[in-house]
Amino acid sequence: MPPEMLLLAALDGLAYGSLIFLVAVGLSLIFGVLGVLNVAHGSFYAIGAYVAAAGVLALTGMGLPPWLAFPFFIVAAVLVGVIVGGLVETLLLRRIYGKEEVLQLLVTFAVFMILEDAQKVVFGVQPYFANAPMNWLGTIEVFGIFYTQYQLILIPTVALLVLVGLRLFLRRTAFGRAIVAVTQDRDAATAMGIDATRVYLITFIIGASLAALGGALSSATTSLTPGIGSGMIVLSFAVAATAGLGRIEGAAVAALLIGLGRSVAVYFAPEFDVLIPYLIMVAVLLIKPEGLFTTVQTRKV
Amino acid sequence: MARQLIIGAGLLAALIIFPLLSPWSTVILTVALCEGLAALGILVLLRAGQVSFGHGLYFAFSAYVVAFMAAARFGHEVLILVPVATAASGLLAALVGLFVVRYRAIFFGMLNLAISMVFFSLLEKLFSITGGADGKRVPRPTLAGISLERAEFELWIFYITLGLAVLAALGVARYLLSPGGKALEAIKSNETRLEYLGVSSRKVLFGAYVLSGLLAGLGGAVIALVSGHVTPELAYWVRSGEFVFIAILGGVGGVVGPFLGALMFQIIRGYAAVYAPETWHAVLGVMLLVIIFFAPNGLYGLMTGRKPAGTGQ
Amino acid sequence: MSALILEARDLELRFGGVQAANGASLKVHANERIAIIGPNGAGKTTFINLCTGYLKPQAGRVFFGGSDITALSPRAITRLGVGRSFQIPQLFLENTVIENLLLALSARERTWSPFLRLDRHPKTEEMWALLDIVGLKDAGRRVVRELPEGMRKLIDIAVALALEPKLIFMDEPTSGVSSHEKFQVMDTLTRALDARATTAIFVEHDMDVVARYASRVAVWAGGRIAHEGTPDEILNHPEVRETVIGVGV
Missing domain, CATH: 3.40.50.300 (P-loop containing nucleotide triphosphate hydrolases)
Incomplete structure (x- = not known):
């Protein structure tokens, strides 16, 4: 196999892994704090992508400079997180904390079905393609291969910032510590005066915003069609499960692993690229059923 | 129990008579029975407190087995196609089951979803073998050696499916009352005690999983026959979600539930096609939420007046 | 010794x-x-x-x-x-006391035929004898969830005993x-x-x-x-x- 193809695959994997990290870390964070696996998480990704693409198309249509897209991506992600995520948490999830896991899965699955159709109604079924931000950043030459700066530098940088930012937020800020406290022992945290309801809401909004940010960033690199959300939920679950649900740094490692595995497959066995992430997940789970980075749980009886 | 028999017998009588009065309904009712069978498989798993968002896999796998055999003119006969395809689904379920029965709740549900999505993608991508997104045509096979006209064929298939569905429902009902069925429920209520009885919860769940794969496979085989065409959509998550929806809508309190749910599902689909063609899954989502929050025992629960489980104070 | x-x-x-x-x-x-x-x-x-x-x-x-x-x-x-009863009873809460015990007896006897109904288990007599040991014959047909903790603890012991x-x-x-x-x-x-x-x-x-x-x-x-x-x-x-x-x- 030619070495430049391997390099190309590695760079692709870096970009792709960074993108799925953003989505998976949100899923993992929500699970870690709320104990709910949010099946509708893929929808937040898709909605973020559509809002971003529609915004960029509107911006460029008005003749505004394409760099405005970057601040807009952040605004779009936060808006999606606060409005859609906030509504889902307050109206529905709040009623099912502490219930059977299966019931929680069913409720978020119902939300998923609703949001998938809502996207089609709002954004239509025609493909969206808004690559102006990617073109604006130009390309970079690495060992004789031209690569877009957007995918090679911007997306991995954002992912790294999110990883470091989340770590600092959870360890250094009062609210971050409150989140960690609620995760470890909700009753004790509540007794200490922490408002668990608020912690849940804000965590959910952060998680949803991260998925939407992943979507927004992806919107410049690919054309958007209905159904991207469903692919992303299983993919981000594969990443989160490989890492161990609730593991933030682990999600970064797993995302890179799966991203690289998949890009290698894209170059060498394109029919089977979709299989690779799941093969990696299955292999990991067979050896470590709780994921790569999860520690042993304590006794219940 | 008596009430279950009355509701079941009433439903059966209606199903026997209806296609005779209105021939246009034959195919729709057959489809409902097929989806009811798959939902019955979901019910079995729900008894253990597990939900699969990926049983479209077995539905589609069986349908494609029928399509491939029919295309190869190999055993082009209903009485061969249906058992072989169903058994093939059972085998696939046994293979996948070896892996997924190690997991519960979130992992169980999501791993099933992931595996079915992989299968869906392969069906779409391996164009040269599967025909890609266009799928494959299923030429009409013989029935007991006789080549039938379309209308006759459909009517016969309907009654055969109805018979199989009745057998499946009675079999599942019997199983759920047996020690093994109670052990299956024990996975939901207290797996620790089950292990401390010396019972392997994985084995119990494995049996139930293979049964659910067989039921979905039976439904999928018949769907391939009556629609004359298979597409990857049969394995898509939407399909799997519909089975879960039907099971919850019908209620998991009795084996009649999934079939009630499947009939209601066809009615909803009919209305949605007219009034909400673009948003019909959103309609399902909203209904699912309404059932979960306000009628947790589904239609069957409403008809038998069963109180929600867990509130029996 | x-x-x-x-x-x-x-x-x-x-x-x-x-x-x-x-x-x-x-x-x-x-x-x-x-x-x-x-x-x-x-x-x-x-x-x-x-x-x-x-x-x-x-x-x-x-x-x-x-x-x-x-x-x-x-x-x-x-x-x-080796049998065990628990500090916090581990029972099948949604089932009746009878079903809990019969399931234990099924586990011991390996009677897993799908054609056998649990409520017609051949060991039903032994089941009542076990309930008698813990003095709970009257509670047999009740759902475990409805019973007080003290009774559950005794049923938990009976379940462990059922395994002989x-x-x-x-x-x-x-x-x-x-x-x-x-x-x-x-x-x-x-x-x-x-x-x-x-x-x-x-x-x-x-x-x-x-x-x-x-x-x-x-x-x-x-x-x-x-x-x-x-x-x-x-x-x-x-x-x-x-x-x-x-x-x-």
Whole structure:
């Protein structure tokens, strides 16, 4: 196999892994704090992508400079997180904390079905393609291969910032510590005066915003069609499960692993690229059923 | 129990008579029975407190087995196609089951979803073998050696499916009352005690999983026959979600539930096609939420007046 | 002395900075009635968890009937003939008492035919006899969820007995029973154990029960069996009286 193809695959994997990290870390964070696996998480990704693409198309249509897209991506992600995520948490999830896991899965699955159709109604079924931000950043030459700066530098940088930012937020800020406290022992945290309801809401909004940010960033690199959300939920679950649900740094490692595995497959066995992430997940789970980075749980009886 | 028999017998009588009065309904009712069978498989798993968002896999796998055999003119006969395809689904379920029965709740549900999505993608991508997104045509096979006209064929298939569905429902009902069925429920209520009885919860769940794969496979085989065409959509998550929806809508309190749910599902689909063609899954989502929050025992629960489980104070 | 049937040898377990077991050793002989006493939260349940496979020791071994069972699952250990009732009863809450017991009997008899109805199980008579041992025949048709904790604890014991274990661990068997009924429950329970030649290890806080029903007493302190002896020796041991029973000499 030619070495430049391997390099190309590695760079692709870096970009792709960074993108799925953003989505998976949100899923993992929500699970870690709320104990709910949010099946509708893929929808937040898709909605973020559509809002971003529609915004960029509107911006460029008005003749505004394409760099405005970057601040807009952040605004779009936060808006999606606060409005859609906030509504889902307050109206529905709040009623099912502490219930059977299966019931929680069913409720978020119902939300998923609703949001998938809502996207089609709002954004239509025609493909969206808004690559102006990617073109604006130009390309970079690495060992004789031209690569877009957007995918090679911007997306991995954002992912790294999110990883470091989340770590600092959870360890250094009062609210971050409150989140960690609620995760470890909700009753004790509540007794200490922490408002668990608020912690849940804000965590959910952060998680949803991260998925939407992943979507927004992806919107410049690919054309958007209905159904991207469903692919992303299983993919981000594969990443989160490989890492161990609730593991933030682990999600970064797993995302890179799966991203690289998949890009290698894209170059060498394109029919089977979709299989690779799941093969990696299955292999990991067979050896470590709780994921790569999860520690042993304590006794219940 | 008596009430279950009355509701079941009433439903059966209606199903026997209806296609005779209105021939246009034959195919729709057959489809409902097929989806009811798959939902019955979901019910079995729900008894253990597990939900699969990926049983479209077995539905589609069986349908494609029928399509491939029919295309190869190999055993082009209903009485061969249906058992072989169903058994093939059972085998696939046994293979996948070896892996997924190690997991519960979130992992169980999501791993099933992931595996079915992989299968869906392969069906779409391996164009040269599967025909890609266009799928494959299923030429009409013989029935007991006789080549039938379309209308006759459909009517016969309907009654055969109805018979199989009745057998499946009675079999599942019997199983759920047996020690093994109670052990299956024990996975939901207290797996620790089950292990401390010396019972392997994985084995119990494995049996139930293979049964659910067989039921979905039976439904999928018949769907391939009556629609004359298979597409990857049969394995898509939407399909799997519909089975879960039907099971919850019908209620998991009795084996009649999934079939009630499947009939209601066809009615909803009919209305949605007219009034909400673009948003019909959103309609399902909203209904699912309404059932979960306000009628947790589904239609069957409403008809038998069963109180929600867990509130029996 | 009769045959050695269970031996725990130097069990070690540490989690989250807590030394839950620290060189715990115990030898159990056939037909003994061993009471484990010790302060609340000292890890007596952990010791049972280690012996029945729910937790794996980081060091040390457990032998049952001469074979090493340290690495076995609770399921495998149960099948070898070790039964267990729990501090918090582990039952199938949505099922009736009858169903709970019949399922245990099905597990013992391996009657898994899908054509057999659980409520027509051939061992139904034995099921009623088991309920009689714990004095709960009247509650048979009720759903476990509706029953008070004390009754659940007794059903939990009956479920463990249904497996006809050679050795049974009971975690505070009488904690849910009112004090004037304790002796009555323990009397029938002991008779049932005698009739089945079942060896028993039970965690107990009531020293009257210990004095009357234990053949030997083991004191759990500091993650191991700190003292062993007859009820007389232990209950009059000055150090034990002070630290465990809470009565100064």
